[in-house]
Amino acid sequence: MSSSPMLTGTEAAQPKLDILGEVGLTPFEGARVRELVGREPNALEWAMFGAMWSEHCAYKHSKKLLRTLPTKGPHVALGPGENAGAVDIGDGLLCAFKVESHNHPSAVEPYQGAATGVGGILRDVFAMGARPVAVLNALFFGPPSAPRARRLLSGVVGGISYYGNCVGIPDVGGHVSFEDCYLENPLVNAMCVGLVQRDRLSRANTAKPGSAVYLVGSDTGRDGIAGASLLASFELGAGSDAKRPSVQVGNPFLEKLLMEATLELVELDAVEAVQDLGAAGLTCASSEVAARSGVGMRIDVDRVPRRAKNMSPYEVMLSESQERMLVIARPGREGDVERIFRRWELQGVRIGEVTEEKVLTISSGAEVVATLPPALLADEAPEYDVSRWAAPPRVAGDTLPDRADVAAAAGNERPLHKIGLELLDLLASPAVASRAVIYRTYDQMVGTDTVLGPGADAAVLRIKGRADGIAVAIDAQPRVAALDPFVGAAAAVAEALRNVVCVGATPLAITDCLNLGNPERPEGAWQLERTIAGISAACVALGVPVVSGNVSLYNATRGADIWPTAVIGAVGHLGDVTRHIPVTSGRPGDVVMLAGSANVAVGASTYGASIGVHEGPIAIDLALEARLQRFILAAHEAGALRAAHDRAEGGLAVALAELALRDRVGMKVTLPAVRGIDKRAALFGEGPSGAVLVVGPSLESRLRALAAQHDVPVWTLGTIGGDLLEIAPVLGLPIASLVDAHASGLARALGREA
Amino acid sequence: MTRVAILRYPGTWSERDFQHALSLVPGVESDILWHEDADLKGYDAAVVPGGFTYGDYVRAGAIAKLSPATRELRRFADAGKLVLGSCNGFQILCEAGLLPGALVRNRGLEFRCDWVHLRVERDDTPWTTGLRDAVLRMPIAHGEGCWVADDETLADVESRGQVVFRYTDERGGATAAANPNGSLANIAGVCNEGRNVVGLMPHPERCSEALLGGTDGYRVLANLAPALAGTAPALYR
Amino acid sequence: MIFVATIRVLPKSEVRDPQGEAVRGALRSLGLAVSEVRTGKEIVVTFEAADETAARDAVRVMGTELLANPVIEDYAYELKEGAPA
């Protein structure tokens, strides 16, 4: 590929010798750039390649594997590759959603890092013309006993609360884990869900030659020059701190204006394409729109409104200033576009136009400072086949023995009469206790569509003017994934979907965020491979595709990787939103049942963590999981369910306690007798594919018949009633004590007022 | 038809929620008006909804009060028309001097979204007709909802009966524990001396349907049409 | 002429300052013998005005119309000629 060598700009100067290191490319990648461009790029062009070919923007280490994920299905309207994926929920309406990470920025500055993470995912969704209707977040910190973890948590939660509340998008759910491996490198993932009429869906692949290109929103500043692209593409603490860009500060107010203006532009059909500016700023937005549309683009950096003086073309092209969008106007509609910007008090400036020739031409006034084919930047980054060096941890066999008997012995040494106290401790533990101390700082109801907010197995949203609704949940299983990334990822998919099913919704699709360590190490490569394989297997078995996602690698500090952490966001559909499964304990006399698998163990459980046990074997029976989910939906369809609750952290005992907490009604139950599982394991052991169901007394046999039809094991545990949680023969606790432990546990762990 | 104008400023986010909730009230029709050119002629009532106008920078409602809409609201209120401000709308009305006191950061400095109980202190406002002593359950969602005033203003507000809503427990007790934000005297909402302008921090528009967890907000909004039509047992006949 | 005004807004002493109370608590938990904390704002405005009198008038407009709420806050200012450092 040869392009015009008529570079006259100041940036065309001879590149420095260490240019590759400076822009984060390897010698191999540098050679590839030269070969593709057919000449020595100038410094600005190198920088554009560096950002666009960064791990964060180019998915160099994951692309090949990501292609193995199932992405097709009857409901899929838009699969991976766009700003967000979308499913069709009927009558012309699409639900667009995606999860994104903002891990490294949050490690550096938790408040602004998390806030701008929310901002970024919102823009991904409204860039498609979809109005965001909900956000969710998945957070991973070190143990709350560590001051750093508490500081990060309060910053991150504060930032999410500040940004989402100000824009006015309800936060309806999330997930929080506390594990040692996240102490230095916390994870902050945010998911956004939006709705758009099918014929209003805006895509970034429809720019046409001759159309005007506008940049709208915030002034462009020196904040975060190539920040997200580079910061997220290397380990924290690696390299020099000079690589750390100045922190980006979000402006949710501006985001709100940008959102309203964008949605209005799409509604009026005044634009050909809209693209948000995220990592790699203007470079990424312009080259992606041009590449996807099969056109070129001419941009004059001198027209870009700036916040700082004397910014170079390099700084303007690579700034990651927040709250900016690239808007391509329909010919003849420029007046409407400008009027809408003005009305929303936004600064929108025409910075260039779309060209026929497939070249991205960057000029500074009359000087051309870069000319590159956009497809080279956007699509031609090398792909690495991590499978070639992937290898499981060498010592796996030695350090992860099957110590089930040791654990059982350890458990059995503890007197059974203390077991009630153990349940209270578990309920109050950071892994299990109510997250209200976090989500009460989020507006959960703005928009007046939240039927079930945080605290339920999944959130439920109605859609005004329609009978149907959607359900959303977000989950992860890092403790399991640490032992086996395949099972952990599959279990996370299963859990997210099971949560959606537990409110009576039919799963439609998932989005995933793969938070992993360094893929250049054999073990990291293996984890990446196994994680994606696990998601794939679960999606196939459960019949649900992946429509969007994000990969965050290099989550490692001083060579120590985090546990492989696949965060799964699930979306389901309810034909009649008033008929969701309510969050209730049921009524006195109702029957409490366990459905699915009774095969649980303390090895990868929260209880295990509390006694220092973390070991396999672990497994997931995806066929059983699929049957269980179908069975629950069928039971709900038949009107047989009063309540349902996923068995998750803390095992059956916690699931029963959480059910009792809902209406503060007790229950009297007996543990299922399963061979080879002792009482403690039966109470606190964890394992996928289990749910507690509550049914009216007259419907028990109906439910059993349905279960048999679906080949799903069920156990009748007992009945609702009284003000004690009685689990015979081991414990009896007043509901009030459960309420207190659960409600105040996390606040206490964080050293705050409950 | 009772015509209601819902004001929308840059950063407002409850305007469509209010419009939806008001659409459930028979005899009420509403329009969303842009703050810059809001013309309230022909409307019976105006709602200043919640949001983060101008990002709540400086103080919640401080920049919004500079909008031309404030002049229009003042004229409208002086003419005896009905004004309701909720959440950020309450903050704007206080900033604009249409209601007494000011709203500062919550005790605890945290944004709070939760359900609270409110006791209705006065039924002689158009929004609380027939609700005297009722204990309502409503959501709040704010970071700056702590109502404060100097001692003299507080004494005046109390003695003139301008306190319309107080945070209470579910039995109507105005306890410290029931106060979610540290407001003086548990004050959740006040009215002007003319009683036609009412502001409160909670969100009636969020609890006007059983599907969303409560209908007490509807009891407030539904007062509107009868109050204006003269069919309610109110002062506002 | 270019002026720089530094405007300081503090809550009136008779009005509650929840933020100040919270900061006091936090500082005490750091082991400091703090008896009172008032939290306010500082706003540094660079602007143009014909002369010093006009500049003072402008600052008063800023203070009373926007930056301070007279119900709960007082403000004070310093004015300097020339661009900020």
Added chain:
Amino acid sequence: MIFVATIRVLPKSEVRDPQGEAVRGALRSLGLAVSEVRTGKEIVVTFEAADETAARDAVRVMGTELLANPVIEDYAYELKEGAPA
């Protein structure tokens, strides 16, 4: 001894100040020729310390541990002896 510290916290100059941008817009809408606004916090702390050196140490703790976020903010302080006015 009783000291009063006035601690001023301002965003670092290269860091964006959205509040300042909003205030600038609002002041312009009042007809003022404002070119730049930076907004910060002012915290007035009354506290006890053994002597001036100890007091300065205490103020530095307040600034770095709680009042300013060193990643994005700078702080400066003034220290006076005696109770506040």
